[in-house]
Amino acid sequence: MNKKAxxxxxxxxxxxxxxxxxxxxxxxxxxxxxxxxxxxxxxMLAFNAYYEAESQLLYLDSAAIMSWKxxxxxxxxxxxxxxxxxxxxxxxxxxxxxxxxxxxxxKDGYIKAITSKELTINSKFYTYTFKPxxxxxxxxxxxxxxxxxxx
Amino acid sequence: xxxxxxxxxxxxxxxxxxxxxxxxxxxxxxxxxxEQKNVSGMSESDxxxxxxxxxxxxxxMPVKDYGSFSELIIxxxxxxxxxxxxxxxVDPYKCGDELSSVLRRNIxxxxxxWSLRVFNRVSGEIFFECFSDDDFFTEAYRLSSVDYxxxxxxxxxxxxxxxxxxxxxxxxxxNVTLPSSNPNQDMFVKMGVMSNE
Numbered sequence: 001m002n003k004k005a006x007x008x009x010x011x012x013x014x015x016x017x018x019x020x021x022x023x024x025x026x027x028x029x030x031x032x033x034x035x036x037x038x039x040x041x042x043x044m045l046a047f048n049a050y051y052e053a054e055s056q057l058l059y060l061d062s063a064a065i066m067s068w069k070x071x072x073x074x075x076x077x078x079x080x081x082x083x084x085x086x087x088x089x090x091x092x093x094x095x096x097x098x099x100x101x102x103x104x105x106x107k108d109g110y111i112k113a114i115t116s117k118e119l120t121i122n123s124k125f126y127t128y129t130f131k132p133x134x135x136x137x138x139x140x141x142x143x144x145x146x147x148x149x150x151x
Numbered sequence: 152x153x154x155x156x157x158x159x160x161x162x163x164x165x166x167x168x169x170x171x172x173x174x175x176x177x178x179x180x181x182x183x184x185x186e187q188k189n190v191s192g193m194s195e196s197d198x199x200x201x202x203x204x205x206x207x208x209x210x211x212m213p214v215k216d217y218g219s220f221s222e223l224i225i226x227x228x229x230x231x232x233x234x235x236x237x238x239x240x241v242d243p244y245k246c247g248d249e250l251s252s253v254l255r256r257n258i259x260x261x262x263x264x265w266s267l268r269v270f271n272r273v274s275g276e277i278f279f280e281c282f283s284d285d286d287f288f289t290e291a292y293r294l295s296s297v298d299y300x301x302x303x304x305x306x307x308x309x310x311x312x313x314x315x316x317x318x319x320x321x322x323x324x325x326n327v328t329l330p331s332s333n334p335n336q337d338m339f340v341k342m343g344v345m346s347n348e
Contacts, residue, residue: 006164014172021176024182044197049205055327058210064217069229070332084334092328092337117173137218141324 038093042125049121049128056119057132059089064113064136073140075104078111097132109139153244195323203325205261206342212257220330221340223250227278228331238279247279252282253322262344263276263329264322272328272337321345 063085071077083099090097097117105112112135121128210221213327216233217223239245246254258265262283269278326341 005168006168009165009168010171013168013175017171017175017178020178024178041197044200045199047204051200051207053209054204058207058221059328059330062221063334065222066225066229066330069226069231081334085330088330088334088337 004132010129045123046126046128049123049126052121053128053130056089056093057130057134060091060132060134061087061136064111064134068111068136068138073138075106075111075141078138079104082113093119106141107136109137109141110135111138111141161289162287199323199325202323202344203327205258206325206327206340209254209258209342210340212253220253224278224329224338224340225331227269228333229334244277246279251281255283258342264345266322266343268339268341270339270341271331272339274336275327278338304345322342 039145042102047056064082067081067085070081079099086097086099090096096120097115101115102113105114105116114133115131117131118129119132121130173180210219210224212220213256214220214223223234223237227238237250239247239249254267258267265283266280267282268280269277271278322343322345324341325344326339327341329338331338
């Protein structure tokens with residue numbers, strides 16, 4: 001057989017063999033996050049933290065709706081009701097969120113509650129932080145363009 | 152004779168290359184099979200995470216005259232007329248036709264068999280319950296030889312029973328907490344779906 005052709009064939013075969021060994025030996029370490037038992041497992045861990053944050057935000061949104069329904073349609077009454085729910089929320093989620101952490105803006109028929117405080121979800125490999133802001137429809141409330149804060 | 156000898160030399164020369172090519176193919180095949188097996192080996196806790204995200208999505212889905220399904224639920228706890236109108240007129244613990252239709256249309260896209268219960272987290276009192284298929288669940292209760300009404304009004308017993316009875320059949324449960332009209336008494340929304348879906 002032609003010696004040059006044989007040399008090229010063996011070098012190519014060796015090259016493919018080494019390339020595939022290198023690929024499979026490094027593919028795990030190139031994935032983001034910790035080692036995972038299967039493809040997509042790390043995404044599921046992140047999903048868990050996301051779910052926890054979403055369920056907390058759902059609670060706060062619902063608490064705001066209920067606080068408004070129970071109020072006498074004034075901002076002060078809304079805040080008093082909301083604080084009771086936030087106390088319960090803090091107990092449930094081991095945090096210290098209170099109505100004093102929020103700035104309230106009344107605009108376009110909504111009360112918007114904005115805070116600089118961050119809540120944190122700690123999982124084994126990830127730390128997920130989010131701001132528990134929310135808004136509630138309050139069409140009956142007179143529009144106030146300025147920020148109202150209890151702080 | 153010369154041609155035959157030449158042919159044997161070619162095969163001998165090719166042996167190292169053939170071995171390397173076969174080894175490469177074997178490595179690719181083994182690793183490919185492992186990856187395929189691992190992807191389908193998603194654990195039950197991971198599937199549960201996906202179901203919980205589904206439940207949050209259902210809580211946010213719009214319902215007629217309400218901002219969302221969760222708003223309807225908290226309205227029920229406050230005894231709002233609008234919310235009560237969506238509950239069955241005969242059995243106040245069951246979904247009305249309108250609400251059933253909304254839930255079946257949305258949850259039914261992902262799960263064939265499901266149950267949804269809303270109850271007081273502290274007392275276990277049920278606000279309402281909806282099923283993908285009333286007959287399936289009523290029959291299951293009947294077969295269990297447990298009086299349905301007794302279960303229904305037996306507060307926590309009902310919830311324990313459902314999980315104990317349906318879990319071996321493949322039903323998996325996820326839940327989410329919502330506030331009620333009483334800030335100290337949260338509501339639990341518990342969704343059961345068949346795990347093979």
